[in-house]
C-alpha cells in the first residue's frame with residue numbers, strides 16, 4: 001500500500017516537473033467563460049483549516065455566501081482571521097481601485113487565494129461564484145482546485161432574466177431560488193412582471209382592491225390555447241410590500257437589480273376588475289382566466305393618470321433601481337376610439353390618432369417617473385406614435401425596435417422573440433411539455449448576438465445588453481420555470497458576459513455537461529434537450545423513398561436507432577449515414593455515451609405511399625413563414641401531428657391550395673387523402689371544400705369528388721376511397737375559407753389554410 005502511494009506521488013512530481021500538470025488539459029467548468037484564464041502549476045486544497053483573511057468588513061456578504069454554500073454542500077465553514085496565517089492556506093480579499101464594479105481578479109496559488117476587486121462591488125461576489133464553480137462536486141472536506149489566474153469583466157451591463165408572475169404565481173421561496181440561479185451565472189437584472197390581465201401581484205396600500213380583487217381569478221385556461229378549455233378553481237396570490245422589501249434586499253446581496261413591471265395602458269384587466277372606473281367604459285369585468293390581448297385598457301382620463309402615479313410612487317419606494325418598466329405592449333385602441341374623454345384628449349393635445357395618444361400616455365407617465373429621479377423602460381410598441389424623451393426600449397418583436405431606438409439615441413435592451421423567449425419550445429414539440437409555440441433551442445440562444453450589424457459604433461453604445469423572458473401562460477410551477485430557464489440561461493449568460501471572440505459552442509457544451517452535475521446538486525430541474533436527435537427527411541434519388549438523416553451534436557455521444565418499433569439501447573444499430581425509407585416504419589433514435597442514454601428517445605412513424613417523394617407543383621406558393629421544407633413537405637412520408645409543429649406544415653394566407661402530384665408513370669390508385677388544420681383562434685380554418693381530380697396526360701382532368709368539411713375524417717382529413725382508376729396525375733384543389741367572420745378572433749382578416757401530407761394508395 002505504502003509503496004503504491006509513493007509511486008503515485010513520484011508520478012505526480014514527474015508530471016509537475018515536466019510541466020504537464022494534469023490541469024493543463026482540463027476544461028474548467030466556468031460559465032460564463034471568463035475574459036482571461038491562465039492555468040498555472042499546482043493545486044490549492046480548500047479544507048476546514050483554510051482561513052479567510054479579513055482586513056475590513058466590506059466582504060462580509062461574500063464570506064457569508066461562500067460559507068453558507070460550503071456548509072450546505074460540504075458541511076464545513078471557513079474561519080476568519082485578521083492576519084495572514086503562517087501555516088494554513090488562506091483566501092484573501094484585496095480591494096483595488098477600478099473602473100467597473102463588476103470586474104474581478106482571482107488568483108489561486110498553492111496556499112493562497114487572492115480575490116481582487118473594487119471595495120463593496122459585485123466583482124468580489126462574482127469571484128466567489130467562479131470559485132464555487134471550480135469546487136469538486138463530490139461531498140468531501142478537502143476540495144482540490146487547480147491553481148490559476150483569472151481576469152474577468154462582463155461584456156454587457158444589462159444581463160437579465162424576466163419572470164411573469166401574473167399568468168401563474170410563484171412563491172417567495174421560488175423567486176429566491178430563481179434569483180440564486182441568476183447569481184450563479186453572474187446575471188445582474190431580474191425583470192419582475194408583476195401585473196397583467198390575469199392577476200395583479202403587488203400590494204399597493206392606497207388601492208387595496210388591486211390585490212383583494214385583482215390578484216384572484218375564478219379559473220384558469222388549461223391545455224392549448226386552441227382548445228379554449230378552462231377550469232373553475234379560484235387561483236391567485238400576491239406579494240405584500242414587506243415581502244417585496246425582503247426580496248429586494250435578497251437580490252441586492254446578490255448584486256441583482258430588480259426591475260418591476262407595472263403594465264400600462266394595455267394588459268390591465270386585473271386593475272380594471274378591481275377599479276372599473278380606470279377603463280373607458282367603466283364596466284365591471286372579471287380578472288381574465290385565459291391568455292390573450294384584451295380591449296379593456298386604461299382610459300386616458302386624468303383620474304387614471306392620478307391612480308397610476310400613486311401606484312408608481314409606492315412601487316418606486318420599494319425598488320431602489322434606476323428603471324421602472326411600464327409595459328406599453330399590445331394595447332388595443334378599440335375603447336379609445338369610441339371614448340369621449342380619449343377623443344377629446346386627442347383634440348386638446350393636437351394628436352393625430354390613437355397611436356399618438358399611446359405616446360402621450362407613456363410620455364406623461366415618464367414625466368412623473370423622471371420627476372422622482374427614475375427612468376422608464378418599455379416594450380418596443382412605445383416607439384409607435386413617438387418615443388418618450390428619456391425612455392429605454394426593450395426590443396421584443398425582433399431587433400428592429402431596438403435598432404430604431406438606438407438610432408434615436410435611446411438605451412436599448414434586446415430580447416427578441418427569436419432568441420430570447422424562453423417560453424418557446426427547446427426541442428421538437430412532441431417531446432416537450434406544452435409550450436406557447438416557437439422554437440428556441442440552446443444552440444440558437446448561444447448564437448445570439450445582441451449588437452445588430454445595422455448600428456454604427458456610436459449607436460452600438462446604446463445597447464445595454466439583453467435578457468430572456470419567461471412568460472408563464474403554460475408554465476405552472478417552479479420546476480417548470482427551471483426547466484425552461486436552464487440551460488438556456490447559461491447560454492445567454494455567456495453571450496452577455498464573455499468576449500465575443502472567446503465564445504465557442506463545443507467548448508460551452510463541454511462545460512455545460514459538468515454544470516448539469518452541479519445543477520443536480522442544487523436541485524435545479526434543467527432540460528436535456530441538447531441531447532436531442534433530430535429526424536430530418538430529404539428527398540431520395542429513388543422513387544417512393546425518402547432519405548432520413550439523424551442529426552445530433554457528435555461531441556455529445558453517438559446515435560443509435562431501431563426500425564422495428566423497439567426502444568433503442570446502447571447495443572442498437574449505430575447511425576453512420578442516412579437511411580432510405582421505402583416502406584412504413586417507426587424509427588426510434590437516441591444519443592448514447594458510455595453505454596448511457598443521454599436525453600430522450602425520439603420516435604417517428606413514416607408512411608410511405610404512391611405519392612411519397614413524387615414531383616409536385618403548387619399553383620400558389622405557401623407563405624414564407626410557413627414553408628419549411630418546401631412543397632416536398634406534402635409528400636415526405638410524415639403526417640403532421642397535433643399540436644402543431646410548424647416544420648411539418650405548409651400554410652397559405654387568403655389563398656387556395658391547388659396542387660398536382662405527378663406519379664411519373666400511369667398506375668392504378670383507389671384512395672386519396674390530404675390533411676388540414678383547424679385552429680380558428682389562430683386564424684387557421686379548414687377549407688370550404690376539397691376537390692380531387694385525376695388525369696392521364698396532365699392536361700385533361702376528371703373530377704372524382706368534392707368533399708366538404710363535414711365529410712372529413714377525424715375532422716381534419718379529406719379522404720376518398722373509390723374503384724381503382726388508372727391515372728398518372730392527381731390534382732387537389734382546397735378552397736380557402738375566406739375572410740374571418742365577425743365575432744371570431746381576427747374578424748375581417750384573411751384566414752389561413754394549413755395543410756400536410758398527401759397520401760395516394
Ligand code: ACM
Pocket residue numbers: 329330379396
Ligand atoms: C410581450 O411579449 N408581449 C412583450
Ligand code: ZN
Pocket residue numbers: 279280298299300301335336339340341342
Ligand atoms: Zn377613454
